[in-house]
Amino acid sequence: MLRRELPLEAREGHVIRLAEGCIAPAPDGGVLQPVIPWTEQMQPLGYWHDVPVALSLEAEAGDDWPSGREWLARLPESRFGLVSTSLQVAAWLRNHRFCGRCGAPAARLDAEFAMHCHGCGHRNYPRISPCIITLVTHGESLLLARSPRFPPRRYSTLAGFIEPGESAEEAVRREIFEEVGVSVGRIRYFRSQAWPFPHALMLGFFAEAASRRIRIDGVEIADAAWFSPRQLPQLPPLYSISRALIETHLAEVAAR
Numbered sequence: 161m162l163r164r165e166l167p168l169e170a171r172e173g174h175v176i177r178l179a180e181g182c183i184a185p186a187p188d189g190g191v192l193q194p195v196i197p198w199t200e201q202m203q204p205l206g207y208w209h210d211v212p213v214a215l216s217l218e219a220e221a222g223d224d225w226p227s228g229r230e231w232l233a234r235l236p237e238s239r240f241g242l243v244s245t246s247l248q249v250a251a252w253l254r255n256h257r258f259c260g261r262c263g264a265p266a267a268r269l270d271a272e273f274a275m276h277c278h279g280c281g282h283r284n285y286p287r288i289s290p291c292i293i294t295l296v297t298h299g300e301s302l303l304l305a306r307s308p309r310f311p312p313r314r315y316s317t318l319a320g321f322i323e324p325g326e327s328a329e330e331a332v333r334r335e336i337f338e339e340v341g342v343s344v345g346r347i348r349y350f351r352s353q354a355w356p357f358p359h360a361l362m363l364g365f366f367a368e369a370a371s372r373r374i375r376i377d378g379v380e381i382a383d384a385a386w387f388s389p390r391q392l393p394q395l396p397p398l399y400s401i402s403r404a405l406i407e408t409h410l411a412e413v414a415a416r
């Protein structure tokens with residue numbers, strides 16, 4: 161596990177080299193480079209088994225640097241926090257170099273993840289965007305949908321950003337109705353997962369459909385259908401909360 165405490169006194173440690181959403185492979189096949197002295201530009205991240213870890217943002221990715229998604233698919237689940245934290249902190253550093261209020265250059269603070277503007281005092285912290293992700297069920301059946309961006313034949317659960325002023329439960333009902341025209345009854349919270357593409361926090365829910373009639377919007381959703389547990393399409397990757405929702409439902413059906 162990544163220990164989330166900034167190594168303030170550390171001058172050396174592991175380094176994660178990141179550029180353009182890709183991470184350099186280390187000699188051992190993982191993402192943690194062997195311990196080296198750190199430079200001023202590196203961003204301390206935390207501790208891995210009591211050894212400090214810093215992020216090195218580099219200009220260009222090498223040809224053999226896997227993408228963030230490829231790393232998540234390849235590494236054991238215990239490394240998920242390391243990879244997702246690196247990707248999200250990198251996106252934040254890249255996107256908050258200037259103050260959003262007065263436009264002056266912003267400077268990184270040491271004690272926490274914060275970009276500080278010396279012009280007006282405004283601070284920016286890593287952005288985390290809450291999203292709901294929901295498996296809609298009707299008895300044993302699962303409602304799964306395809307985004308136009310998905311690989312061929314892939315279907316997944318429904319997801320969307322929470323709007324300002326909206327609760328997660330309201331977002332579940334609104335997104336499902338907007339995307340597939342289905343009203344849902346009982347909603348049950350599952351769990352959450354950081355999703356670093358680029359900075360979502362997915363809040364997982366199960367929702368019971370009030371009826372099976374589907375009406376898709378044709379924009380965010382290319383197709384949606386009810387699936388039986390015995391005849392499923394290609395599912396999202398194993399490391400995703402979407403897949404965990406589906407597998408949990410299948411296990412509950414099998415146990416009935």
Ligand SMILES: [Zn+2]
Pocket residue numbers: 259260261262263264277278279280281282
């Ligand atoms: Zn400012």
